[in-house]
Amino acid sequence: MLQLDSQAHETKMPQSTKTAILVIGGAEDKVHGREILHTFFGRAGSGDARIGIIPSASREPSVIGERYQRIFEDMGAKEIKVLDIRDRVQAEDPQLQDYVEQCTGVFMTGGDQLRLCGLLADTPLMEKVRRRVQQGEITLAGTSAGAAVMGHHMIAGGGSGECPNRSLVDMATGLGIIPEVIVDQHFHNRNRMARLMSAVAEHPERLGIGIDEDTCALFERDGLLQVMGKGTVTIIDPGEMSYTNQPDVSATDPLSLHNLRVHILSYGDRYHLHKRSLIPQDC
Template sequence: IGIMDIRTPADARQPEYLARLLAADVVMFSGGNQSRLREMFGETDFLDTLTRRYYAEPDFVIAGTSAGAMAMSHHMIRGGSVPDALLKGAVKMGIGFSLLPTALIDSHFVKRGRFGRLIEAVALYPKLIGIGLGEDTGVLITDGHLVETIGSNLVIILDGHDIAHNNTAAVKKGTTLSIENIRMHVLAKGNVYCITERKFYVSKDAVANAAC
C-alpha cells in the first residue's frame, strides 16, 4: 500500500505515478473537492489509463470516499446550497471522471441533508440514477450496474425515469421546483439495486435468480 501525493495537474503527469497506476490492483481517491480532482486528472494519461484498466480488467478496483466517490460519475455534482434545496439552481453540476456514466453520486447524504440537491440533479438528468451515500456507508458497483450497499448506515436511490411533470428546465433560478413521480429506494447493508433494470433486490442471492 502506498500514497500517490498528487496535488496538481503537473503531478498527475509524472511518469512515476503512471507507472505505479499500471502496477496497482486498487486505486482509491480521497475526499476534499471533486472539482479539483477533475481539474488535476482531466485530460491526462493517468485518467486515460485508469479508465482503460477499469473497463478492460475485471479485477481492477477503483474506490473513492466523499469527493472521491462523487467524481466517479460523468455528470458530477460539484456543489450546492443545502438551505436553498429544491430551488432551481441550488445544485452545481460539472463533469467528473466518467467512470460511471449511468448515475450521479452524492456523499454525506443524510447527515448534511442533501436530499434536495440530488433531487434537482436527477430532475436535470432524469435518465441517470441518483445515489446518495450515508455516513460510514458505501456501495460496491460490479459490472457497471449492480449497486450493493456496504457499511453500517444507508444508501438512497433516486430514479427519475418515470418523472411526468418537471419544471426544472423551464423556470428561473431561485424558483421552487415542481416534480411529479420521482421514485426513491432506501438500501441497507446487503441490499442491491440494478441500474439497468431499475430494480431493488433484498440480496445478491435474489439478483442471481433475476434477469439483471
C-alpha cells in the same frame, strides 16, 4: 459503464479476487471494524494488494495520504504508493503511470471534488485508471469527494435544507467512471435530498445516488450495487418522471418533479444499475 471483460488478468490480479468499484459517502470507519476499508483491501488482492492512494482532493494531501497508507500497511498490503499529484504535469509522469499499470487497487480520498477533477480529468494517469477499472483489472474506491467524481455529471457544490430548486446545486463534469449516475455524499447527514433531486431534474437521463457517511455503494462488474456500512444509500430514479417545470422556472423557484421513484437501501440491500430494479432479499 462497467462493460468489463470477464477474464481476470492473472499476471496483475490474483485469479480469485473479484474487482469492484466502492463509492463511499465519506467519514468511513478508520479505527474500529474498518469494514468498508477492509472490503476495498480484499477486493484489491488482500496480501497481494498493490495500492495507489490519490489524495489530490485534499488541501493536506501528504497528511491524508500517509493516514491511508498506514491503514493499508496495517492490513498487510504488499505495496502502497501515495500518488501525491499537485499539478496536472505530474499526472504525465511515466513512473506514476507505470505504477498505475501494475497496481491492483486505487483509493481516492476526500477533499474538494473540483480540485480532484481539475488535477486529474483527461490526464494519461486517470485514463489508465479508468481503462483498467472498465476492464476489470483493478478495484477502485472513492470517499466523499472521491465518490462525487464517479459520474459524468458531478455535484460540485450547493446548499441543503431547502425545497428542490435550480440554485440549490452547482454541477460540473466528473471523471466518468460510472457515467450514468450522479453521486451525492454525506447524504442524510447533511440533508442533501433536495440537492440531489435538483441535480436529477437537470439531468433526468441519470440515476441519483445519495450515500450516507460510513456507508458504501459497492458496484460489481455486472452492474449490481450492494450496500454496506452503517447508513443508507438513496436511489432517485427519474426514468418514469412524467413532468418537471425545471426548464421553465427561475433559479430560485421550487421545482415540480412528478412520479419520481425513490428507494432507500440499507445494509445488504441490492439494486441492479442497468435494469434499475431492486434485487429481492431471498435471491
